[in-house]
Amino acid sequence: MKALSLNGVTKAFGGLVAVNDVTLGVEAGSIHGLIGPNGAGKTTLFSLITGFYRPTAGRVELNGEDVTPLSTSLRARKGLVRTFQGTVLFPDQTVAQNIANGLLAIGRGSWSDWFIESSAYKHAQQEEVEKLLTFSRLTDLRNASARDLSHGQQRVLGIAIALAAAPKVLLLDEPFTGMTASEKDRLVEMLQDIRKNGTTIVLVEHDMRTVMRLCDVITVLNFGRVLTEGTPEHVRRHPEVMSAYLGTTA
Known part of the structure; x- marks a missing residue:
């Protein structure tokens, strides 16, 4: 069962398309990572999921219910809760x-x-x-x-x-930023416990080592589009992921 689904979600700011036709599904009870280089559209996508931005096109579903028209507060009351980069x-x-x-x-x-x-x-x-x-x-x-x-x-x-x-779905925006190694270890344990208690987690994070050890599935964004999605091992071996991060051509 999908706890969270995005179907063709797009967000344009004038002539700039920050998120472009993103479709993905987050399995209930999973820890799902969202990664990509700076400017890939990760934070904008989080804002679309939580209702801070309304999509130019597409649909956001929470446990099969279309929540696209709902405000941020109404989505939170239905169990879609977010933390921010700045605490x-x-x-x-x-x-x-x-x-x-x-x-x-x-x-x-x-x-x-x-x-x-x-x-x-x-x-x-x-x-x-x-x-x-x-x-x-x-x-x-x-x-x-x-x-x-x-x-x-x-x-x-x-x-x-x-x-x-x-929360039924907890969105974490760069939760490990600025932490020591021991603090990261403790937070990894905490997030695993949160998942065991029945909450689905979606996180944006730049600490690739932590993402790879923690997440069940990882979606990679680049220039507002989904570059690839799969297990940490799949993402680690994908030839275009390193190109996206290094800004080189595969």
Whole structure:
């Protein structure tokens, strides 16, 4: 079953075609990589999937449902959630408060619950925060300000906030950027656990070694088109992939 499907998705900005007739399917429960050289259209494609941009042509489907007309917020409520290259946090708030804000922002609880401080709501919220802190291995940092975390810890916190939305499909935009080797290893384990818990993951990433060890399927974009798609071994051996990255002719 396809958790996410793109059918002939195209996006033109005036005379510039940033994404050109992209068709791909992401299997439910998989980790699917999206790679390509700078300017290949990866981030634009993410924005089309999440509804930040509307396609010039084509269709986006989530679990077989056409979500192309839906806003970003409505897609998120249906389980399509994205993180960004730049981690968006409340820097002066604690790790636990940031996660609690994430729960409220995506509607797991109401504003009336927040203002009247319903004891049942507060208890349920705290339980969920604790679960996410434990899962993301941030429990010991629960009272630390987000601004005081390392870059890698901030990236993990951003993913924990996204998990507060209980995503069916989680889109990660360069999650490993700026991480140390040990931080990358821990995040690989975390993403594998997220997949085991039933969430499909699609990630854009430039760290090829990590992509090759983590992903089940990889789609390679070049000049807005799909250059090739397949297993890491297929992509590694594809003669045009290296040409695309090096800017040479095969």
